[in-house]
Amino acid sequence: MTKSVFEFGTNGLPPPQSDGRLDAPAFHRNHEAIWQAIAAFLPEKSGAVLEIGSGTGQHAVTYARRSPQLTWWPSDMTPSHLASIEAWRAASGLANLRAPQHIDLMEPDWRWSGDAAADDTLAAVLCFNVIHISPWRVAQNLFAGAARILGDGGHLLLYGPYKRDGAHTAPSNAEFDASLRARNPEWGVRDIADVTGLAQSNGMTLAKIIEMPANNLVLAFERH
Numbered sequence: 001m002t003k004s005v006f007e008f009g010t011n012g013l014p015p016p017q018s019d020g021r022l023d024a025p026a027f028h029r030n031h032e033a034i035w036q037a038i039a040a041f042l043p044e045k046s047g048a049v050l051e052i053g054s055g056t057g058q059h060a061v062t063y064a065r066r067s068p069q070l071t072w073w074p075s076d077m078t079p080s081h082l083a084s085i086e087a088w089r090a091a092s093g094l095a096n097l098r099a100p101q102h103i104d105l106m107e108p109d110w111r112w113s114g115d116a117a118a119d120d121t122l123a124a125v126l127c128f129n130v131i132h133i134s135p136w137r138v139a140q141n142l143f144a145g146a147a148r149i150l151g152d153g154g155h156l157l158l159y160g161p162y163k164r165d166g167a168h169t170a171p172s173n174a175e176f177d178a179s180l181r182a183r184n185p186e187w188g189v190r191d192i193a194d195v196t197g198l199a200q201s202n203g204m205t206l207a208k209i210i211e212m213p214a215n216n217l218v219l220a221f222e223r224h
C-alpha cells in the first residue's frame, strides 16, 4: 500500500468546531512500537527531548505523558501543525510539555529555545518521517544541528523508511519513494549508509538499527 505524505485529519470535527488538533491515522498504528524502540535511549531521571517535525503533536503529547521526568520540546515549521501541537498540549495539561517552537531544518543555523532553560540538558533529538519528504539539505542540517546542541552521549533518533545498501527493503517502500520523487525530485527514501555518513562527519555513530512494523526503521545515533 502506498504511504501518503501527510495523513492528517481533524478528529472528525468540522473546522469551525475544531480547536486545531489534527489527527494522523499513522500515529495510532506506530506510536506504541516507536516508544518501545526509543525509550531505552531516553534518560531515566531528567533531561530534555527536542522533537523536530512534530506534525500533529500526538507523539510528543503521548510520550511526555509517559515520561514525566523529561521535558519535551515539540517543534515544526508548518503553521497548522504548530497550532495542532499547541492545541494537543493545551488539552493535555502536561507540565513537562513545552509550547511548540518554529524550527525549519532548511535553515543551516537553526536553534532551539530550550538551551536558555537552566536545568535542561538536551538528551535526545527525535525526528520521525521528515528526512524523506525534504531535500537532502534538511538531513544535513539536522545532523549538523543535533551535533551542536546534544551533549556527549546524547542521541539522535530517526524513524521512517530507509534503503539498505542502495536497495529498498520492500516493494511498498519503492513505490512510496517513486511517489515522493514524482512530487519533488529532491525528496526520497534515504539510504542508511548516506545517513550514517552524515552522522560520522558530525561526530556521531550509528548505535542501533531497530526493525519496525510496516518496513520502517528506527536509527539511533549517538553523539560523542
Ligand SMILES: C[S@@+](CC[C@H](N)C(=O)[O-])C[C@H]1O[C@@H](n2cnc3c(N)ncnc32)[C@H](O)[C@@H]1O
Residues within 6 Å of the ligand: 005, 006, 024, 026, 027, 052, 053, 054, 055, 056, 076, 077, 078, 081, 103, 104, 105, 106, 127, 128, 129, 130, 133, 134, 138
Ligand atoms: C510526514 S510529517 C511527520 C509528522 C510526525 N513526525 C509523524 O511522524 O507523525 C512531516 C513533518 O515534517 C515537517 N517538516 C517538513 N519539512 C521540514 C523542515 N524543513 N523543517 C522542519 N520540519 C519540517 C512537516 O511540517 C510535517 O509536520
